[in-house]
Amino acid sequence: MIETKSVIKKVTTNEGELQILQPITFNVTAGESVAIVGASGSGKSTLLGLLAGLDEVSGGHIFLDGQPLHTMDEEARARLRGEKVGFIFQSFMLVQSLTALENIMLPAQIAGLKDAKKRANEIIKQVGLEHRAHHFPNQLSGGEQQRVAIARAFITQPKILFADEPTGNLDSANSHKIEELLFALNKNSSTTLVLVTHDNELANKCDRQLHMNAGELSEQTQRLKVVSGE
Template identity: 65%
Template sequence: MPINKELTDSAIRVTDLKKTVVTQEGELTILKGINLDVKQGESVAILGPSGSGKSTLLGLLAALDTPSSGEITLDGVALSKLDEEQKAALRKQKVSFIFQSFMLVDTLTALENVMLPAELSGVKDANAKAKAMLERVGLGHRLTHLPKQLSGGEQQRVAIARAFICEPKVLFADEPTGNLDSANGDKIADMLFQMNQESDTTLVLVTHDMHLAQRCARQLTMDSGQLSETTASVDNTLTPAEAV
C-alpha cells in the first residue's frame, strides 16, 4: 500500500472524479469532474438536494465504490492502485462511519457494538477501551443494553463511540442527526465535533442541515454532480457535550 509523501498533508485529495452508471434510460453521469482537497484534521460539510450525488461521492471517498475515472488519494494512498482486499484493509485501518440510521447490530449490547470494530482491527484491551468510550459519551450505565432498549439519541452516541474507538484518520458521517429531534441533534453534534477536535480526525459529513454544516470549517454544495465552495458564515463554537 504505497504512500505518496507529497500528499500526506492531505487527508483526502480528489482529482477530476467522475461517476457514470447505466440505467434503463441509458448512461447517467452522477459526478462530473469533482476536485477536492481536505487537510488532515479539517471538518467539511457537503450540502445539496437529494439526488445531487452527495452519498455517491461519500461512498467513493470511503473506497466503498469505484469511480468511472479520476483519482482519489486517502491519507496519501491512491485508491486506484489497490485491489478490493487492500481497500478493505485501508478502511479498517483509517476510516470510520456514522450513519443516519445508526447501523448498530440489534443482537449485540452497546458495549459489544463498540467493541466490534476494535476486535476486528486487533485492538488490545478492546473491552476496556469500549467501556471508556461509552463512559466518555455518557453511556457508562447502558453497557448491557441492546439497541432496542436505547433512545435514538443514545443509539447515535453508541455509534459515535464505535466510530472513534479505533482512532480513525478520517470519519465519514451521512446525515448523522437526520433521525433525531432538534435538541438531541444539537447534543450529538456537540459530541461529534468535540471528539473530532480532540482526536484530530478529519471529518467529512453529508447533511441537509445548514446549522450543522456551519459548524464545519468548510461547507461545499453538490448540485447536479458538481461540487462548489459555499460562502456561509461558519460557527465553530463547541458547546460542552451533554447527556441525551
C-alpha cells in the same frame, strides 16, 4: 489528507448509463472539518462513500492520506478503512446479533486493540447510553441506535471520520451532545472530519462547506472570519 481529481460516478440502469457525479476536484487538509450540503439526490452520500472507499469511482483519482483509493480492490480499501477511517452511517448498519456495547467494541477488536472493552465502556458513557449497553439494536430507538453507530465510529480514534447525517435521527439535546463529540475529536485528535448534513447549524460549525447540486460541486464557502475595521 484527502485529494480528489476529476472524480466521476456512473451506474447502469434499465434506461442506460446514468452519471451520478460530474467531474469533481477538491482537497481536504489534515484536521479540517468539511460539510457537504445540498438538496436530497444531489450526490452527497455517493461522494461520501467514494471518499471513504466504500464504493469504486468510475473515473478520476482519490488519495486518502496519500494512498490511491482509485487503484485499490475492495480488500485493500477495507484494510485502509480499518487503519484510518471511521464512518457514521445514516442507516446505522449495526450488527443485530450484538449488544450496543459489543457493536461499539467491534472496530477496536478488529483492529487488535487490547483495551477495546475499556474504550467501549468509556465512549458509551459519552453518548449517554451506558444504561443500554447490553440491549440489542432492535431494543433501541432510532436515536439510540444512531448514538451507538456514532460511538462505534469514534472508538479507534480514526485519522479521518466520515459521517452521513450524524444528527439526523436525534432530538435537539442529543444533537448538541453529538456535535460536541464530533468537533472535540476533530480538534483534540486532529481528526479530519467530513460530513453530509441537512442541518445548517451543524454545517456552519465546520471550517468549510461544499455545495452539491445535481452531481456537481457547485460552490465552496469558507467560514467567515471577522476582521476589525470591515
